[in-house]
Amino acid sequence: MRPFTIPALLAADLPALKEICSCNSFWAILVGSLAVWVLLPNRVRYGKTIGGALAIVAAGLFASDWPLLGNWTDQAVFWLLAGVTLGAGVCMICSRSPVYSAIWFALSLTGTAGLFFYNGAQFLGVATIVVYAGAIVVTFLFVIMLSQPEGHSAYDRISWGWFPKTFSVVAAATMVALLTFLLGNLRGAAAVPTSAAALAASESHLTAPGALLDRNHMANVGRHLFGEHLISVEVAGTLLLVALVGAVAIAVQGKPRLATRIEEAMR
């Protein structure tokens, strides 16, 4: 495996300008960052319409550049799930009302759970829906309803101003571009040790019913969790307890004491 350092990155074959311009992912990142910039809370007129159209264009460009999964059914299901996840994510960071944000986040979580199911992680898919969408999002909604003034507050309609917005979008685009670039190398590198015959053998190995039941059965989650990772489970349980106590302590400490409140009322 190649060392992942800056000199190694620089020594790698950097793409020429012509290659970059003919790459759909590059234009997708460009259009997508523009779409997010327009969609974020600001003063642009018809921002939602323009941004939505640009986001659809970017999604199409991106999808045209991703490797295909081989089977049209697989491909359609994957695109549906990924589209729901990413679209709900964009809507979440762009909606003015925090309540809508939380509900879009729940939809995005549902898409993520679908992707977990799709990748053979059934337990995690269910856990994501139950723990995240069922508990965490409801907690968020409680807090929003406890503390939300009527209407959209000014700080939700305007964000930090143009400078942080522009530069966070630019940073995000750079990050996606770097990831895509590295993954392009990974795609080339992964094909080297895996010959076509090995790939076919591995897939027939996977689809054999005995092997699938033997190794990939979900019951192995419990065996691994309470076997190899037993100490981690204990530590996670302790962490949950400490977090619970800490949350209660913080919430109680923020409240003025009863004696102070009585004193203020008497005054």
Add this chain to the structure above:
Amino acid sequence: MNEVSLLYNYLLVGGLLFVLGMIGFLVRRNMIVMFLCTELMLQGVSLSLIGFGRYHGSLAESVASKIQTGPWGGQMLVIFIIAVAACEAGIAMALVLMLYRQSGTLDAAFWQDLREETLPAFVDREVPEEQQVDRVWPRLTPAGVEPAIDPDELLHRPRV
């Protein structure tokens, strides 16, 4: 299904989710939305871990046939991510509630007094007006027969 393509796709979706969360965290000023964005970033990381787990569990194992791990390593990590995210959400909500109680607003810019002395203050300019489109609330279709209003009830409970 082509396992390498699957890994590639999952890494891309995970990276995009992470980046969306990062943009939201940097741009939005509502503290609750900022915490929602951190959760979105955690989801991105979880997706790439699941993708890596599947790839190393199914493909690499049959090629090397020495490591008997299966796809469970990534899934274990994601289970712990969910546990830590639950802790984080609990503490964050308690903190946000306390900050709200002290300031009366969820605005993160309210706490800019904590900045360095040399930095200039952030001042809001040109807040856009509330659009009429955003103020439209959904209407429920009436169902059943409207009950007759008892005038005595109306006197006692004027709000119902």
